[in-house]
Amino acid sequence: DIVMTQSPDSLAVSLGARATINCKSSQSVFHSSTHENHLAWYQQKPGQPPKLLIYGASTRESGVPDRFSGSGSATDFSLTISGLQAEDVSVYYCQQYYSLPRTFGQGTKVEIK
Amino acid sequence: QVQLVQSGTEVKKPGASVKVSCKTSGYSFTDYHLHWVRQAPGQGLQWVGCINPKTGGTYYGQNFQGRVTMTSDTSISTGYLDLTSLTSDDTAVFYCIRETWYFGDWGQGTLVTVSS
DSSP states (O other): OOOEEEEOSEEEEOTTSEEEEEEEESSOOEETTTTEEOEEEEEEOTTSOOEEEEETTTEEOTTOOTTEEEEEETTEEEEEEESOOGGGOEEEEEEEOSSSSOEEOOOEEEEEO | OOEEEEOOOEEEOTTOOEEEEEEEESSOGGGSOEEEEEEOTTOOOEEEEEEOTTTOOEEEOTTTTTTEEEEEEGGGTEEEEEEOSOOGGGOEEEEEEEEESEEEEEOOOEEEEEOO
């Protein structure tokens, strides 16, 4: 199984500041047939299902604000929120869809400082 | 638009079984795998398994093997999750998800509470 490890577990950021979440996979999730990293990011607010933000490590889902960006390749990835807004307070998860079983990071809670 | 509508809250006793349904619409049911994910209160996301509605083929997470069965009824575009021998550790929200490689479309979640 591919183990996904996020850091930090939580972070507090001032409104308008940058928040960066890291995600490391135990093996490469770069898929040679699609030439993409099979890595997605999700945002979850209390009482709601997770919402897809980023797929292919760096492609924003339709409708996702451009302050959200993803980067990285192979085993090391990041999600950056540039200019944190109050509505961004959530838990964020990375997930690999390279192989079964699908696995998620443990989640990172983002709060306002 | 794509919709996944799950069945309602369940309360079960330890040792019982639960069956959760996921009615889909807005897409061709047999063209996409259906996955299930568990989320215990205050905890993260744990993959349960998936089913290919076209073939009926399934793949279950190791933590659930022997207790879980996923099925689908293509005539009504609905997937089902059966979980047996419930314990308090199974108290959680279960989500069904349409996979388009990644998890773009989620059901609203079904709360299963296991309590004596």
